[in-house]
Amino acid sequence: MNKWTRLTLDEIAKGRHKCECPTHKKGIGLEGHHGIFGRKKAHPEYNVVENLFMLCNTCNAELRSMDNRKGRLIALRAATRRYGRAHMVAWLESLRAMHKDHSEIEWLLRELEGSDE
Secondary structure, eight states, X not given: OOHHHHHHHHHHHHHOOSOOOTTOOOOOOOEEEEXXXXXXXXXXXXXXXXXXXXXXXXXXXXXXXXXXXXXXXXXXXXHHHHHXXXXXXXXXXXXXXXXXXXXXXXXHHHHXXXXXX
């Protein structure tokens, strides 16, 4: 993990002292994890609070075992509850300019349009 990611995770941890998984299962060991987009060296733009979540070890293992899209939707909904739909749409739109393949961003934007969050 690079220094920038560590600083960002430390920053989000300050205000979040419990597991952010909506189906929390009494795990231990709270750590920061990438939720909507996985950590990628070539994409430091994923190391932002909109994409980082505090999860206990049990929920992290459960989310990793899920279908990739299902886990990402859980993270997207949690971030939308935290920051609001307009903020998340603006964040996803900002990523569009940095990516050649827009299919994942388009899918996430469609999910946001259809959500009640």
